[in-house]
Every structure is written in C-alpha cells, then in structure tokens.
Amino acid sequence: MKYKLPVSTLVVIYTTNLDVLLLERADYPGYWQSVTGSQDEGESLAATAMREVWEExxxxxxxYRLMNWQAQNTYEIYAKWQHRYAPGTHYNTEHVFGLELPCILPVQLSPREHVNFAWLPWQEAAAQVFSPSNREAILQLPEKNFPENELYTARKN
Structure with a gap:
C-alpha cells in the first residue's frame, strides 16, 4: 500500500458573490467539505490544489483565480483515516487556497470521493462543514484581500 504524504491542500471554491461549493464525502455520508487532498511526491502545493480541484x-x-492564502493548519489525523498514512504519522499539515469563480458553475463529481454537492452562502457553508479548519477558512472569506502578485493563475483571455 502506498501511504499518503502528511501534507495536503484545502481549496475553498467560491463565487464573487461568496457562494461556496461544498462536497459530501462518499465514504462518510453527511460529512461536507471543500476540496481537499494530499500532496503527491515532488508536487508543488499549487499543483496539488489544481489537481484536486480537477479530480473532485x-x-x-x-x-480562474487560484490563490495561496498563506495559511496552514497542523492537525491530528482522525483515527478513522490513520490507516492511509505511514505508521507513526499522526499529524497532517494542510495548506489553504481559495479558488474564485465568476459565478456558480456546474461540477462533475468523482463518484468514488463524493456523492453530492451544494452551493451555499458562505455563512451556511461554514456551519455545514465538519472540519474546524475548513470552517475557519470559509469564515475568513469576506475579509480576504488578494493582491495580484499572490495569484497562481488568472482568467484566460
């Protein structure tokens, strides 16, 4: 079994009107979250964020506008997911990104990962997610200021 690296990205996908995309986990129905996933060996954090957005x-x-929010959270890996990591690995470092869309767009879920999605106003989205770090990121959304030099990608011409 190939173990996950204990480094991940959390990508809050939202519109300019602050509607937030949430995904319901296939392996734990009722658990809602933003896009998240582990970094692959040798992959940059921005590449991890882009790959996870595409896959999920x-x-x-x-x-669109993918921004590194320059925030990270270190947390204890939930016991139910511990088997995915190498023995002795107990903590994961999550790097927070935001992806701004011009409006609500259709999504194509990965059925092995998610069973449902919802676009919710940011306050409702924050109340719906199970992860404290995901909740904190969503609650900070209205206050974020993203200078152009912090953008990883920009809208295509």
Missing part, C-alpha cells in the same frame, strides 16, 4: 469537481483551476 471537473473544474480547471487554471481558468
């Missing part, structure tokens, strides 16, 4: 939603992050 079918959205091409290169077409």
């Amino acid at each position: 939603t079918g959205l091409d992050a290169r077409c």
Whole structure:
C-alpha cells in the first residue's frame, strides 16, 4: 500500500458573490467539505490544489483565480483515516487556497470521493462543514484581500 504524504491542500471554491461549493464525502455520508487532498511526491502545493480541484469537481483551476492564502493548519489525523498514512504519522499539515469563480458553475463529481454537492452562502457553508479548519477558512472569506502578485493563475483571455 502506498501511504499518503502528511501534507495536503484545502481549496475553498467560491463565487464573487461568496457562494461556496461544498462536497459530501462518499465514504462518510453527511460529512461536507471543500476540496481537499494530499500532496503527491515532488508536487508543488499549487499543483496539488489544481489537481484536486480537477479530480473532485471537473473544474480547471487554471481558468480562474487560484490563490495561496498563506495559511496552514497542523492537525491530528482522525483515527478513522490513520490507516492511509505511514505508521507513526499522526499529524497532517494542510495548506489553504481559495479558488474564485465568476459565478456558480456546474461540477462533475468523482463518484468514488463524493456523492453530492451544494452551493451555499458562505455563512451556511461554514456551519455545514465538519472540519474546524475548513470552517475557519470559509469564515475568513469576506475579509480576504488578494493582491495580484499572490495569484497562481488568472482568467484566460
């Protein structure tokens, strides 16, 4: 079994009107979250974020504003997911990104990962997610200021 690296990205996908995309986990129905996933060996954090967005939603992050929020969270890996990591690995470091879309867009779920999605106003989205770090990221959304030099990608011409 190939173990996950204890480094991940959390990508809050939202519209300019602050509607947030949430995904319901296939392996734990009722658990809602933003896009998240582990970094692959040798992959940059931005590449991890873009790959996870594509795999989980079918959205091409290169077409929109993907921003590294310069925030990270270290947390204890939930016991129910501990088997995915090498023995002795107890903590994961999550790097937070935002992906701004111009409007609500259709998504293509990966059925092995998610069974449902919802676009919710940011306050409702924050109340719905199970992860404290995901909740905190969503609650900070209205206050974020993203200078152009912090963009990883920009809208295509």
